[in-house]
């Protein structure tokens with residue numbers, strides 16, 4: 275471990291990097307938000323807009339972060355100061371993001387563990403009751419234990435290091451996750467159900483709602499909303515502005531093809547998000563009609579889905595178990611990436627070895643994670659956030675990181691690279707002997723002009739201004 279501090283660790287291969295970064299990108303966002311947004315925002319129309327953004331906006335942000343990470347071999351905390359002395363403050367903001375996200379992500383990871391265990395012991399039916407979720411998260415001890423378990427798993431992987439921990443785990447979990455999603459998606463499509471009014475709905479009809487572009491009642495303002503939703507979702511889904519891609523980039527070898535790797539990460543992330551929709555929308559539609567499609571986030575995952583599994587009859591217990599195993603894998607490969615981002619800052623800036631840095635971060639996550647848990651218990655309060663959501667401590671943390679800090683960090687990154695340092699520095703980093711960067715012109719225009727404007731619109735929408 276001592277040697278790792280001096281000779282910075284690297285992924286063993288380009289594939290190792292791609293699978294770890296894809297593991298980070300594929301997370302709860304793919305499962306609990308993408309399908310909901312797609313169903314709400316006109317099905318195929320949202321998918322199309324999302325895809326265009328992925329190839330332009332997403333590509334630009336992702337390749338910039340991986341590029342500056344590899345170029346400077348630095349953590350998010352120090353990278354900006356190395357690129358330009360006066361921009362050190364951006365490193366501070368950038369490393370704050372994963373530090374704020376980690377504790378509450380572990381709390382949610384704990385909820386996933388709880389549901390996985392409930393289904394494992396064949397008690398999925400319990401989780402289908404209306405009050406189960408609220409009772410569980412507001413209990414005294416259980417949410418703390420499951421959070422601790424999830425944090426301990428994440429910590430263990432990080433202590434094992436980049437190759438033996440992050441890379442090895444991602445190589446095992448990601449293929450399994452993919453197979454599990456395909457299994458559930460296939461099952462969802464085969465469903466049919468006749469409700470008490472004698473109306474029969476099928477999974478295939480649900481799939482049509484998801485895929486066919488719906489232009490009904492499409493106004494300019496609704497189209498604008500779709501654009502903002504797609505952009506926000508993409509931004510979160512690619513794990514940019516969280517320090518993660520800078521960190522993973524810094525572990526990448528010079529002879530790896532960055533352009534190609536970034537494309538592969540995007541394709542995989544989008545494919546999994548798309549398949550999550552094929553898995554969830556037909557199932558929810560079959561059993562609860564279009565009204566069932568109106569929830570996202572924890573409500574969808576922990577309230578709606580258990581009800582759907584219960585409605586499936588005896589096989590629902592097995593499908594529910596596979597489903598929560600899959601969600602757990604997605605959450606774990608994301609949480610390790612967010613913890614690694616913080617750990618790399620401590621190793622880089624304070625010269626701590628991996629074990630010490632990881633333990634410091636774990637204790638910090640434990641303290642703040644406990645506070646987040648208590649937000650549903652003794653520290654309960656209702657807070658209205660500027661974007662209109664009413665929430666608890668978890669929502670406050672989430673708002674600070676996702677809605678305020680992340681757009682700010684990303685705007686800063688675009689301005690620094692686009693105007694101060696020069697986009698060519700990233701292009702030169704991507705272009706190594708025998709490796710050319712595609713979409714160069716597009717990249718320059720995006721990073722200088724379009725991406726900062728889009729991010730600014732995103733920021734305004736988080737403040738509830740537009």
Ligand code: PFF
Pocket residue numbers: 298299300301302303304375376379510511512513608609611612
């Ligand atoms: N890309 C992840 C997702 O879609 O869920 C975002 C993420 C969140 C990554 C939290 C890492 C993390 F800890």
